[in-house]
Amino acid sequence: MPLVIGHRGSCGYRPENTLISFALAVELGADFVEMDVVPSADGVLVVRHDADLSDSTDVAARPEFAERRRTATIDGADVDGWFADDFTVAEIRTLRAVERHPDLRRHSARYDGQPVPTFAETLTWLAQLATEAGRPIGVYVEPKHPTYYRSIGKPVEDLLVKDLAAAGRDRADSPTFVQSFEIDPLHRVASMTEVRRVQLMGSGHGPYDRTAAGDPLLYSEMTTPSGLRRIAEYAVGIGPNKEMVLATDRTGQLAGLTGLVPAAHEAGLFVHPYTFRDENKYLAEPYRRGTDPSARGDGAAECEAFLRAGVDGLFTDFVDSAMAARAAWLRPERVLTSV
Known part of the structure; x- marks a missing residue:
């Protein structure tokens, strides 16, 4: 059965990467919850989407941290802000999570003020939720900016594997996936643990670790039959941008299937595209x-179109919409049509 993966929890309704977002995703039925981790100054993984804390916490409004603002070069781009690796975990605990898109998701912004959890705390929380739900809750985790963190002496993959081992989630049969847009970090994870790995893919560029090393490899090259076979040597699946599965033209009209799903399946890889959101x-x-960009459209129908295209799971901000799509797709009387 295709997986429903709660992207940063169920962040269409609650601020992303917070315990209440993960709890809602589980309540709505998600099979897995997805999260991102970055290291603190004292080497503790915290659950945040970016190295820069500006958009997802209240750090910019905290005068005691004003002097921490700086510019860092991350993945080849200059970023101005406040960075997790400049704060101890004790200091990060004083920050409060905020909705990253308050204009688009005003309802979610009402829940601003949540604590920023550590990865270890989140794994404990999810184990408790799984016990209460009476079913396994999978974890899909991305160590962010691994090339950057390795360059400053904070190898995020090492910290990740340590926390997974402590939580008993480091086996090949654990309901856990480690994902990355880069390649070498997945090889490093494979050298340390049997936990399953997933190669993320974007459009129009390539893995930053290879770019930084002078290798012009593009994700488009990795989607060829030979590229997919190489991925299958170190990963069990791919997580492509959804446009790489079902393309749209410049006007937003559907342009047709790309052939990536059957090609990946031929190579023995599953396909979990990202990210499904309900807003127009x-x-x-x-x-x-x-025409209102923030209005809810028919996200369930879009999810169902991808399920008909043969994907094996969906990363979604709106778990309920993906669950409704899966229920419709599973109906015995459904009629499968071409997209």
Whole structure:
């Protein structure tokens, strides 16, 4: 059965990467919850999407940390802000999570003020939720910016594997996936643990670790049959941008399937595309409702189109929409049509 993966929890409804976002994803039925981790100054993984804390916490409004603001070069780009690796975990605990898109998700912003959890705390929390739910809750985790963190002496993959081992999630049969847009970090994880690995893919560029090393490899090259076979040597699946599965044209109209799903399956890889969101701003034109970018469209219908295309799971900000799509797709009376 295709997996429903709660992207940063169920962050269409709650601020991302918070315990209440993960709890809601589980309540709504997600099979896995996805999260991102970055290291603190004292080497503790915290659950945040970016090295820069500016957009997802209240750090910019905290005068006691004003002098921590600086510019760092991360993945080849200059970023101005406040960085997790400049704060101890005790200091990060004083920060409060905020909605990254308050204009788009005003309802979620009402839940601003949540604590920033550590990765270890989150794994403990999810184990408790799994016990209460009476079912396994999978973890899908991305160590962010691994090349950057390795360059400053904070190998994030090492910290990740340590926390997974402490939580008993470091076996090949654990309900756990480690994902990365880079390649070498997945090889390093493979050298330390049997936990399953997933190669993330974007559009129009390539893995930053290879770019930094002078290798012009592009994700488009990795989607060829030979590229997919190479991925299958170190990963069990791919996580492509959804446009790499079902393309749209410049007007937002559906342009057709790309052939990536059957090619990946031929190589023995599953396909979990990202990210499914219900707002019109993120939907293909056939699924939009009205012209307001923040209005909810028919996200469930878009998810169902991808399930019909043969994907093995979906990363979604709106777990309930993906669950409804899966229920519709599973109906015995459904009629499969081409997209």
